[in-house]
Amino acid sequence: MDPVLSCRWHDQDGEWELSVSRNGGGWELIAAAPRWSESLPFAGPEDVRRLAQALLDLPADPEPYEFAWELSRTEFERTEKERTHFATFAVGLDPADDHRPYLAYQSYYHWGQTTALGLEVVCEDPPVDHLRAQAHALLSDLPGPTSTQP
Template identity: 70%
Template sequence: MDLTLHCHWRDLNGPWALTVSHNGREWQLFAGTPVGSESLPFAGPDEVRRLAQALLDLPAEPEPYECEWQLSQTEVIHDKREFTHYATFAVGLDPSDGHRPYLAYQSYFHWGQTTALGLEVICEDPPVDDLRAQAHAFLTGLPGPARPQR
């Protein structure tokens, strides 16, 4: 069984993607744009279950809703300084835009005294029914105690 949660779309600039999957060692979040991509460790199985449940729980009616994850990965670069890649990933309904559903990813990098923005990937109006179906299949197929609550 493919234990992946994904949203792929295309606009005038090209293909975009937000995907959470297991790479054999750990859960990864992949963010792709027409001009680049990056990935970060997502979290453990409990947080992946929480993401799937957040997709299942996306309200059908306009109401405040957001689930957010803070991701990071630190590496020591060639000159022995730490280089940290941070990102925020969110699933929600946008209160400033008629409570439209969205998936959003924003990353930034920090090393020494410098911070720089990374990728921003936002899917407005994702295919909610498809995401719910993926989440249900994901929770049903993921080993462990949690099962879909919807």
């Protein structure tokens, strides 16, 4: 899988990443922490298109802004070990922190009567211009309707 939209950074713990890649006929969101990574599928190319547009529309001025996606995958379907892995992925400006841009991922696992917290990856102050360039290129390559702005 080649990343199409990607935000990578390092801190004292190691490398972190949030990226969107084409995976065969679908799209995957990859969240990686220094010692753990996971991926979840987007519902379809329309969700990826909305993500790209949300990055293009990220306001330059401080104002409330957030778009979020719910992603999920059920594993071991229809067995006693059925488990659903789901996550929220958001793009926005943080009103509690001078409206700084962010990408945020939080996952959960649900099996039986139990829900457990999964991986959290937050990219604060992502390279917005670079993400916009990636989003524009993605929208140019995706078949179907787009509403890109130059």
